[in-house]
Amino acid sequence: MSRKRSRVDAVEAPARQDVESLEEALGVTVDPELLVLALTHRSFAHEAGGIPTNERLEFLGDSVLGLIVTEYLYRNNPGVPEGDLARMRAATVSQRALAQVARDLGLGAFILLGRGELVTGGREKDSILSDTVEALIGATYLGHGLEPTRAMVERLVGHLLGQAEHLGAGLDxxxxxxxxxxxxxxxxxxxxxxxxxxxxxxxxxxxxxxxxxxxxxxxxxxxxxxxxxxxxxxxxxxxxxxxxxxx
The missing domain is CATH 3.30.160.20 (Double Stranded RNA Binding Domain)
Structure with a gap:
């Protein structure tokens, strides 16, 4: 699989092709096959004849993200009760928070979307952006394991982790x-x-x-x-x- 998305060359893909710049922003190189998969929204997959979507990677990434954030909050907030830790985690991994992480990365421009989603502004939808962040986390975990993924996640959401104590109630x-x-x-x-x-x-x-x-x-x-x-x-x-x- 080349970085020119040869797997989907026959299908219109109005998304940025310079994935190296995305990897630079992530701070990690992702396996090319997994990277394309992580960026493939179901709307594009449907129009491309039913190719795989990023939903399985999103499922995996959600769990990996939850583990990394939970452990970070547990280790760095001694004495904070479970209920408050749960709110702090919810603030860090909320759809809104992850969508802002995606916007900071410029991620929307790279996502493979179907024409319907393109017309309705899918590149700016919080749900699509946050799901793609989780898919990228899943792809990174499969390619590199936990510790490099932990380093990437802490870079991406570090500012949220630092503010989690104050944002916990506000984001819920x-x-x-x-x-x-x-x-x-x-x-x-x-x-x-x-x-x-x-x-x-x-x-x-x-x-x-x-x-x-x-x-x-x-x-x-x-x-x-x-x-x-x-x-x-x-x-x-x-x-x-x-x-x-x-x-």
Whole structure:
């Protein structure tokens, strides 16, 4: 397998070909076959006749990332209870956090996407970006083992690991909103989610309310992300006093 993506030459692939620059940003050289696989989104694979996708690598990378981050937080935060460690880990490996890592790498330009995803801005979707980061971690682990992968992960998310203690609650906006609502005796937030668009490019809108009164809304490429964005919006409004008096 050459670095010119010979495996998919017959298929239109409007993605950057200079993968060496991506590897330089990652700080590690990835096996060419695994690198192409890590960058192959299911939308492209479907249009290319059913070639393998990056989803298995993503599955592996998710577990490897979780192990590395969990061990780092455990070793570097002695005395911190399990619940707080779990929040700190969630902040570090959240879809939003990993998508920002991908943007810092310029990763979106390298991902092999189908025409439908290209038209709907797939290169900037948090879900696609974060999944591809995990796939790259999986590919690195298969090619180099744990320790080189650990070094790469700590480079990529080091700034998040350093801030995890402070970001833990903030990146889990649904939990933060629940806690703020309880403190103000507002009851439990209720989320209503609707989706629009084709299956490969769905957009979800979430509305969060208390006792039937809307407190915030958010949009995302998944139900989970839309709910998190709605919770963040509601939290800001509650904190500013825009909602509490009406509920």
């Amino acid at each position: 906006w649904k939990t933060s909103l629940q806690e703020l609502a309880a403190a103000r005796s507002l009851g439990s937030p209720v989320y209503t989610v609707t989706g629009t668009g084709p299956d490969h490019a769905r957009t979800f809108t979430a509305v969060v309310s208390f006792d039937g009164i809307e407190a915030g809304s958010g949009v995302g490429s998944s139900k989970k992300l839309a709910e998190q964005n709605a919770a963040e919006n509601a939290y800001a409004r509650l904190d500013a006093g825009d909602v509490g008096a009406a509920v």
